[in-house]
Amino acid sequence: MAAQRKKWPSVPISSGLPSYGSGCGKEGAEGAKNLWARTGSLKDVTICTYNVRSLLGEDRLYDLEKELGNITWDIVGLCEVRRRGEHLQQLKSGHLLYTGGKEESSIGGVGFLIHKTIASNVISYKSTSDRVSQIILKISKKQTMKIIQVYLPTSSHADEEVDMVYEEIAELLDEDKANFTIVMGDFNAKVGKREDNSEMMLGKFGIGTRNDRGDRLLEFASSRGLKVMNSFFKKKEYRKWTWQSPNGTTRNEIDFILTNRPDIITDVSVLNRFNTGSDHRLVRAKMHVNFKLERSKLIRKNASLNVDKLKHRKDEFQLQLRNRFQVLQDEVNQEDINDIYNKFSHTVQTCALKRENQTTDKITKETLDLMGKRRQMKVSTQKDSIEYTELCKTIRKRMKREIRSFNIKKVQETITNDSSYKATKRKLSSGKSQLIAIKGEDGSVIHDRDQIINHVKIFFQHLYSSKVHVDAPIIALDADEDITPVGVDEVAKALQEMKRGKAPGSDEVLVDVLKDGGDVILEQLAKLFTL
Structure with a gap:
């Protein structure tokens, strides 16, 4: 039976710091002067795992810092630090060392070394084990x-221990939301x-062959929308492997950097000249965040697409799609399937995002003018x-009539277009109802907002969780058998059965947009499914 996981307390980022005085050095003292004052935006960040x-x-730490002095780095995730307990230490160089290990033994342990120039940007540190x-x-x-930062058990440990570590990672992914997520370390896979x-x-x-632990890692990455970034950059083989056996005959790639935002990673490489005597090699990722682009994405995401207006310019929309896909056609056979799909979704969104001015106000301009007149009246x-009383009556009558007319029109459009009735109801409502209280498991009534959210979250986690193991069907394919390409008619039938007004997936492409894309969308989807 697997051992119960231990809950580890998180360390406040201001604790455990030595006093600033002799021994810090000039650079350390200057860096520590405003150690916790926020610096500017971090557009470029270099992250390593080792x-x-x-x-x-002390000799090991000195050796590590000396080697790091020869390379560019901002953050180094560390495995097997072998330090007891959870600590934060400002080193004499001014860098910050976070470590988390067992209290009772100097085995394992993970942590981070943060460059002094970005130390002030650390919001929190937490170890779960x-x-x-x-x-x-x-x-x-x-x-x-x-x-x-993670350090997965080696192949000598039971699968249950590996699953427990993945559960810890999943909990951290769920607990604290962030715009960008990195999961890295020694996965022993x-x-x-x-x-x-x-x-x-x-x-x-990628390089080498896959083992069972590799399958487990990819299963986790897929379920969490993470990409193994080591495999997305073409390097010579000696710049790919991360571990070698004591006799030097076996070399494997088992240290990885994963992220949910591959677009910000500009390079991942193994540094073959970085050496502190470990049998592992340092993996370094370079990141560049385009804040202007991120702001525009946020605006596009928050700005709802005017689907109704899109229906009235179908011809223009489809012509734009055909022209753009014609330009991209020559590159299809030379690119990765992920790149092809990303360009497809980006093209569809770009063509569909053309908006026309539209007022969603239920009240006409004439009524709004009367309301303005009422504000200016002096009684x-x-x-x-x-006169004021009669004007108020007129405004109320007009508002009732116009709101009713607006609602009837929207309902008629929903029936005609076979759109979602629930979505229309939400649009026509005056707002969303919110929970102000909820009954806890012990029968007590909870009014605290955060506690209500937490109870609802736990309820749905239990509701939709399942521990029933279902074996995946094994489908034998003849290697010589030709697979029939996906036809346009098949895609059209599947798309026809999909309902309008549904929320999009992570690519933000609406079903309504695909339906209005006509034959050009059907052709592109059929090609994508056939690749």
């Missing part, structure tokens, strides 16, 4: 980055090369009072 094998002695730690960085006024185009979590530059005589 199984150091030990930081127990000696195998999983997390930091959250403030990279701009409105955006944060979550980095989770070989993912190898991509086996088919359905493995979208992998790029086309000083009996005649003014009578």
Whole structure:
């Protein structure tokens, strides 16, 4: 039976710091002067992961810092630090060292080394065990980055222990939301090369063969929308492997950097000249965040697409799609399936996002003018009072009539277009009802907002969780058998059965847009499904 996981307390970022005085050095003292004062935006960040094998002695730490002095870095996630307990230490160099390990033994342990220039951007640090730690960085006024460092058990440990570590990672992913998420470390797993185009979590530059733990890693990555970034950059093989056996005959890639935002990663490479005597090699990822682009994405995401207006310019929309896809056609055979799909969704969104001015106000301009007149009226005589009363009656009558007319029109459009009745009801309502109280498991009434949200979350987690194991069907395919291409008619039938007005997936492409795209969308989807 698997051991129960231990809950670890989180360390406040201001605790455990030595006093600033002699020994810090000039750079350290200057860096520590305003250690917790926020710096500017972190547009470019260099993140590394490294199984150091030990930081127990001062010599090990000195060796690590000396080696890091020869490379560019901002954050280093560390495995096997072998330090007891959970600590934060400002080093003499001014860098910050976060470590989390077992209290009773110097085995395992993970942590982070944060460069002094970005130390002030660390919002929080948390360890859930000696195998999983997390930091959250403030990279701009409105955006944060979550980095989770992991050290998975080796093949000598039971699968139950591996599953427990993945559960810890999943809990951290769910607990603290961030704009960008990185999961990295020593996974003790070989993912190898991509086996088919359905493995979208992998790029086309993997190396070696896959093992069972590699399958488990890819299963987790797929369920969480993470990409194994080591496999997305073409490097020579000696710049890919991350561990070698004691006799030097076996070399494997088992240290990885995963993210939910592959678009910000500009490079991932193994540094073959970085060496502290470990049997692992340091993996480094370079990131670039385009804050202007991120703001525009946020605006586009929050601005709802005028689907009704799109229906009235179908011809223009379809012509734009055909022209754009014609330009991209020559690149299809030379690109990765992920890149092809990303360009498809981007093209569809770009063409569909053309908006026309539209007022969603239920009240006409004439009524709004009367309301403006009412605001300007000065009631000083009996005649003014009578005129004011009659004007109020007129406004109320017009508002009732116009609101009713607006609602009837929307209902008629919903029936004609076979749109979602629930969505129309939400649009016509005056607002959303909110819970102000909920009954807890012990029967007590809870009014606190955060506690209500937490109870609802736990309820649905239990409702939709399942521990029933279902074996996936095994489908034998003849290697010589030709697979029939997906036809346009098949796509059209599937799309016809999909309802309008439904929420989009992570690609933000609405079903309504696909339906209004006509033959050009059907042709592109058929090609994508056939690749």
